[in-house]
Amino acid sequence: MLYDRLDALRAYASTRLSKALLQTGGTPQARSERESFTQMYTEDIAKYDAAENGLCFGRIDLDPEVDGDDPLRYIGRVGILDEANDFETLLLDWRAPLARPFYLATPAAPEGVTRRRHIRTRSRKVTGLGDEYLDLAAARQAGAVDGAGGVAGESALLTALNAARTGQMNDIVETIQSEQDAIIRSEHKSVMVVQGGPGTGKTAVALHRAAYLLYTYRQQLAKAGVLIVGPNATFLDYIGQVLPSLGETGVLLSTIGDLYPGVTATHQDSLETGKVKGSLDMVEVLKQAVRDRQLVPSEPVTLSFDTYTVTLDRKTVTRARGRARSSRRPHNLARPIFVSAVIESLADQYVATLGAGIDGGPSLFSRDDVADIRDEMRSDPDLMTAVNDLWPLLSPQQVLADLLSSRSRLDTAARDLPAEQRALLHRVGVAGFSAADAPLLDELAELLGVDDAAERERATREWRAQIADAQGALDILTGSAPQDLEDELDPEILMAYDLIDASQLAQRQDLRQRLTAAERAAADRTWTYGHVIVDEAQELSAMAWRMLMRRIPNRWMTLVGDTAQTGDPAGSSSWQTVLEPYVARRWKLTELTVNYRTPSEIMAVAQDVLAQIDPAQSVPRSVRDSGTAPWARRVPEDEVAAVVRASVAAETGPGLVAVLTSEDGVDEFRDLTADSVSVLSVREAKGLEFDVVLIVEPKRILDESPRGMNDLYVALTRATQRLGVVHARELPEVLAKLTPVH
Numbered sequence: 219m220l221y222d223r224l225d226a227l228r229a230y231a232s233t234r235l236s237k238a239l240l241q242t243g244g245t246p247q248a249r250s251e252r253e254s255f256t257q258m259y260t261e262d263i264a265k266y267d268a269a270e271n272g273l274c275f276g277r278i279d280l281d282p283e284v285d286g287d288d289p290l291r292y293i294g295r296v297g298i299l300d301e302a303n304d305f306e307t308l309l310l311d312w313r314a315p316l317a318r319p320f321y322l323a324t325p326a327a328p329e330g331v332t333r334r335r336h337i338r339t340r341s342r343k344v345t346g347l348g349d350e351y352l353d354l355a356a357a358r359q360a361g362a363v364d365g366a367g368g369v370a371g372e373s374a375l376l377t378a379l380n381a382a383r384t385g386q387m388n389d390i391v392e393t394i395q396s397e398q399d400a401i402i403r404s405e406h407k408s409v410m411v412v413q414g415g416p417g418t419g420k421t422a423v424a425l426h427r428a429a430y431l432l433y434t435y436r437q438q439l440a441k442a443g444v445l446i447v448g449p450n451a452t453f454l455d456y457i458g459q460v461l462p463s464l465g466e467t468g469v470l471l472s473t474i475g476d477l478y479p480g481v482t483a484t485h486q487d488s489l490e491t492g493k494v495k496g497s498l499d500m501v502e503v504l505k506q507a508v509r510d511r512q513l514v515p516s517e518p519v520t521l522s523f524d525t526y527t528v529t530l531d532r533k534t535v536t537r538a539r540g541r542a543r544s545s546r547r548p549h550n551l552a553r554p555i556f557v558s559a560v561i562e563s564l565a566d567q568y569v570a571t572l573g574a575g576i577d578g579g580p581s582l583f584s585r586d587d588v589a590d591i592r593d594e595m596r597s598d599p600d601l602m603t604a605v606n607d608l609w610p611l612l613s614p615q616q617v618l619a620d621l622l623s624s625r626s627r628l629d630t631a632a633r634d635l636p637a638e639q640r641a642l643l644h645r646v647g648v649a650g651f652s653a654a655d656a657p658l659l660d661e662l663a664e665l666l667g668v669d670d671a672a673e674r675e676r677a678t679r680e681w682r683a684q685i686a687d688a689q690g691a692l693d694i695l696t697g698s699a700p701q702d703l704e705d706e707l708d709p710e711i712l713m714a715y716d717l718i719d720a721s722q723l724a725q726r727q728d729l730r731q732r733l734t735a736a737e738r739a740a741a742d743r744t745w746t747y748g749h750v751i752v753d754e755a756q757e758l759s760a761m762a763w764r765m766l767m768r769r770i771p772n773r774w775m776t777l778v779g780d781t782a783q784t785g786d787p788a789g790s791s792s793w794q795t796v797l798e799p800y801v802a803r804r805w806k807l808t809e810l811t812v813n814y815r816t817p818s819e820i821m822a823v824a825q826d827v828l829a830q831i832d833p834a835q836s837v838p839r840s841v842r843d844s845g846t847a848p849w850a851r852r853v854p855e856d857e858v859a860a861v862v863r864a865s866v867a868a869e870t871g872p873g874l875v876a877v878l879t880s881e882d883g884v885d886e887f888r889d890l891t892a893d894s895v896s897v898l899s900v901r902e903a904k905g906l907e908f909d910v911v912l913i914v915e916p917k918r919i920l921d922e923s924p925r926g927m928n929d930l931y932v933a934l935t936r937a938t939q940r941l942g943v944v945h946a947r948e949l950p951e952v953l954a955k956l957t958p959v960h
């Protein structure tokens with residue numbers, strides 16, 4: 219019955235969508251209404267499609283004394299109402315307040331729930347039921363032997379956890395646990411930090427929170443959008459499918475490196491360089507780099523104007539620069555002030571040379587004449603080139619590329635940094651930018667300001683081009699240009715023009731291009747989001763935080779991470795230090811304590827590594843054992859490769875295998891990569907999980923980075939089933955608990 223209703227809803231949305239797309243023209247209001255309809259129906263269809271699998275996964279039976287009218291509630295991936303019957307609820311969206319007891323009820327606090335039922339389905343067929351009785355009387359009545367024990371709920375969870383991994387993250391709506399639920403539905407309106415060890419479901423919780431917030435605060439959030447920041451592209455791929463399946467489209471997923479519109483990171487910095495670029499010292503360096511582009515000529519520059527000469531001397535330029543700087547506007551916006559001041563002085567010079575009144579009498583030039591002279595100067599290309607060179611119009615890309623590739627520019631702009639840091643910033647023969655450059659570009663964009671005039675002109679040009687394209691499309695359709703049509707007077711062809719003109723077509727294309735808030739946001743550096751979620755938040759540098767905070771002035775954020783897993787030397791080990799400058803102490807810390815990924819045998823080994831990173835922390839409690847001990851195998855150096863290959867080949871079961879190595883070891887094994895086998899550095903494996911993990915030469919992982927211990931901790935905690943270590947060098951002492959094999 220529910221699937222029938224789902225089909226009907228989908229069919230309705232498709233029809234309405236086609237209708238909306240067919241309409242064109244009209245008043246701006248009609249167009250904007252149409253745009254919202256198109257967006258709404260598109261989102262609806264995506265939502266219904268995503269709900270197809272496991273549409274209804276749960277049911278709660280309520281004590282009739284608590285809710286006599288509605289003792290049964292079905293819980294699912296979308297909400298469905300019964301139109302024929304006074305809009306009764308047939309299926310409750312998992313995010314609805316009435317669905318909450320499904321996640322929270324326990325035998326100790328049943329919240330009126332007598333029974334929780336998990337419903338398993340496969341392509342529209344029910345394949346299994348699991349009942350959990352929350353009050354003993356109901357259990358006995360139903361003849362359930364094991365009574366109130368939560369066994370069935372646990373079995374749904376364990377089935378989910380033991381399933382072989384596919385390389386795509388699954389939603390957890392069927393088995394959200396109560397400490398997770400509290401975070402997902404938190405009403406906290408400022409910064410919330412979710413700290414939790416590996417595998418505690420931080421990523422899952424962050425994504426479900428996004429879905430919950432969009433559901434609950436639809437009005438506020440759908441327009442502004444929600445931004446989710448993750449550590450790398452592989453990770454975004456991994457989680458990318460979860461959100462649409464939760465039914466949300468107003469969400470932009472991005473890495474820090476991709477957050478600056480129009481620039482994609484193509485270059486990778488060394489860890490040390492990344493650390494310098496991530497530090498707050500860069501704010502001053504960049505300020506100085508911009509000031510260094512505001513020049514004063516060392517020798518006077520003579521320019522010819524109207525057969526006479528005028529001189530740009532130090533005094534003139536210094537005064538103009540002072541005036542522009544004291545406006546406190548960003549560089550590009552202060553430029554017109556500089557130019558006016560220079561032109562004013564040059565015009566005065568010209569007037570003084572040519573037109574001083576005879577014997578001190580009145581000047582030969584009227585005010586209007588002087589204004590004309592200034593205008594002429596402004597349109598004199600040679601003169602303007604000379605003026606522009608002193609205070610050029612600049613783009614962030616240009617300033618940063620020039621700075622990083624020039625020793626002398628670095629020596630002036632970064633003079634307050636130690637010489638070795640300056641050397642780390644310097645790059646030779648590198649084109650393109652790195653992920654650590656994105657926050658620097660963003661900072662520069664603020665310092666430079668956008669000269670709106672140029673931007674508006676570009677927008678107009680683009681719009682004209684779009685109209686021209688649309689015209690072109692119409693011409694192709696009709697086979698000729700409009701003026702020919704008039705000659706031919708072919709009524710059929712004229713009808714095509716009657717139906718739609720170029721600007722209407724362009725509008726319609728424009729409308730399709732601008733479907734979601736997320737897409738609009740991605741192209742706009744100054745977009746401010748309704749909510750921002752950061753995963754692996756411990757990895758962000760101080761500069762990256764500045765970039766992010768610009769995008770969320772209301773500071774409504776959810777930050778999830780684990781300071782014990784910080785791998786980036788530019789990242790942080792303390793939430794307070796990161797957040798202090800932006801929200802002082804007004805942020806809330808919540809913790810997740812149960813590990814759903816890694817079996818207890820592996821966590822026993824990881825515990826020793828964590829003790830080295832921070833003795834005050836303890837590993838999260840694993841919900842399950844795997845029954846196999848993690849092992850270490852020492853082999854001669856020249857056999858490492860062969861043993862790794864053999865170990866990978868021996869894994870024939872379903873699920874994913876990962877070979878994790880130091881950055882410089884990855885290439886050696888790349889060729890092992892296959893559908894179910896990944897070869898990754900620890901950095902690339904951050905946030906991911908695999909059934910089986912093989913770590914190669916842990917000593918090299920340790921030695922490779924100042925945060926080597928954290929990297930090792932991340933590597934150890936990626937496995938859902940089994941872990942092995944292959945090494946030729948000494949096994950690091952912290953791994954002593956591994957079982958040696960030969």
Ligand SMILES: Nc1ncnc2c1ncn2[C@@H]1O[C@H](COP(=O)(O)OP(=O)(O)OP(=O)(O)O)[C@@H](O)[C@H]1O
Binds near residue numbers: 375389395415815
């Ligand atoms: N309530 C739950 N029901 C079913 N599976 C869950 C639940 N919570 C977490 N998981 C699963 O546990 C695994 C780990 O979750 P997740 O990747 O979100 O952890 P994490 O805290 O982000 O880990 P890390 O810090 O290592 O990146 C995932 O496979 C996730 O689907």
